[in-house]
Amino acid sequence: KAGVTQTPRYLIKTRGQQVTLSCSPISGHRSVSWYQQTPGQGLQFLFEYFSETQRNKGNFPGRFSGRQFSNSRSEMNVSTLELGDSALYLCASSLEGGTGNTIYFGEGSWLTVV
Amino acid sequence: GESVGLHLPTLSVQEGDNSIINCAYSNSASDYFIWYKQESGKGPQFIIDIRSNMDKRQGQRVTVLLNKTVKHLSLQIAATQPGDSAVYFCAENGANSKLTFGKGITLSVRP
Numbered sequence: 001k002a003g004v005t006q007t008p009r010y011l012i013k014t015r016g017q018q019v020t021l022s023c024s025p026i027s028g029h030r031s032v033s034w035y036q037q038t039p040g041q042g043l044q045f046l047f048e049y050f051s052e053t054q055r056n057k058g059n060f061p062g063r064f065s066g067r068q069f070s071n072s073r074s075e076m077n078v079s080t081l082e083l084g085d086s087a088l089y090l091c092a093s094s095l096e097g098g099t100g101n102t103i104y105f106g107e108g109s110w111l112t113v114v
Numbered sequence: 115g116e117s118v119g120l121h122l123p124t125l126s127v128q129e130g131d132n133s134i135i136n137c138a139y140s141n142s143a144s145d146y147f148i149w150y151k152q153e154s155g156k157g158p159q160f161i162i163d164i165r166s167n168m169d170k171r172q173g174q175r176v177t178v179l180l181n182k183t184v185k186h187l188s189l190q191i192a193a194t195q196p197g198d199s200a201v202y203f204c205a206e207n208g209a210n211s212k213l214t215f216g217k218g219i220t221l222s223v224r225p
Contacts, residue, residue, distance in 0.1 A: 004157075033211045043158075043203065043215040056212050090157050097211040099146045101163065105157040 002027065004106035006091050012112045018079040021109045023091030025072050026034055029104075031097030032074040034066060037088040037108070046089075050097045078111075086113045126222045133191040137204035142185060146207040149178060149189045152218070153200045161189070161202075179214055191221075199223045 005024040013019050026031050033048035033056075045058040049068035066076040073092075078085055088108045094101040127133045139147070145166040150158035162173045164180050164187075171178050177190040187204050201220050206212040 031211050033213075035213070042217050043205075043213070045212045045214070048211045058212070090210070092213075094211055099207045101207075101211065102160060102163060103148065103207070103211060103213060104160055105150070107157045 004091055004093050005091075005106055006106040006109050008109060009107065010110045010112075012114060013081050014114055015081055017081050018077060019081060019111060020075055020077045021089055021091075021111075023074045023093075025084060025091075025093030026104055027073070028044045029093035029095055030072050031101070032068055032072060033092045033094075033097075033103070034074070034076050035090040035092065035105075036060070036074075036088075037090060041044060043090070046076065048097060055057065083112045083113050086111060121218070124220045124222065126224060127194050128224050129194060129196060131194055133189075133194045133198070134219060135189045135191075135204075135221065137187040137201050137216055138188075139185050139187060139204070139206050141206060141208075141214075142182075144206045144208065147178070147180065147187050148205045148207060148213070149176075149187075150203045150205060151198075151200045152203065158203060163207075194221075194223050196223050196225065 004088045031050045034046040048056040052068045063079045070075045090108045092103045092105045094103045098105045148163040149161040152158045162178050164171045164178045175192045179188045201218045203218045204216050204217045
């Protein structure tokens, strides 16, 4: 069974640009969540989607957005990139979401903003 | 506010010894906890989880202990191997798959 797949793995963008990251959850998983990981802030929750609806959102500005498709695949978008957005963006999936469901992570997308 | 914290930033152990990684959490309402291992350049890898109605759970070479009285979680790794070298995170699973992570502790295994 394939794990959580994220693309692209590495990318470099310029300040002011926007970026879209893609995530394919484990087959059968309907909940997809996104996290940002930086050396200074650690792992921080961005948002969670279930059945194409955002169920929960972390404390990030509106430049960070996401969506989920009917096949549970998800994308996140960051607009007007800032240097501080440089981070590892992690996608995670679980069967139904909610507490008690094992959450599995992908390898992440490394974003560098220059 | 909610927080999940790790007591020490680094831990160095001799290969073959047992490792114990500790974690404190502050939300007494938390009912599900997970340990993850993250190797350099990779995403967090699920190790073991435990629900609040349990105080101990065992996996392959790993044991998680939960003490709700003092809001403390620990991960024990038996016969630590070089491949166990990584950063370890404890996480609290709240509503709607939101995980609150600790800062992480680096486990270094000496040959």
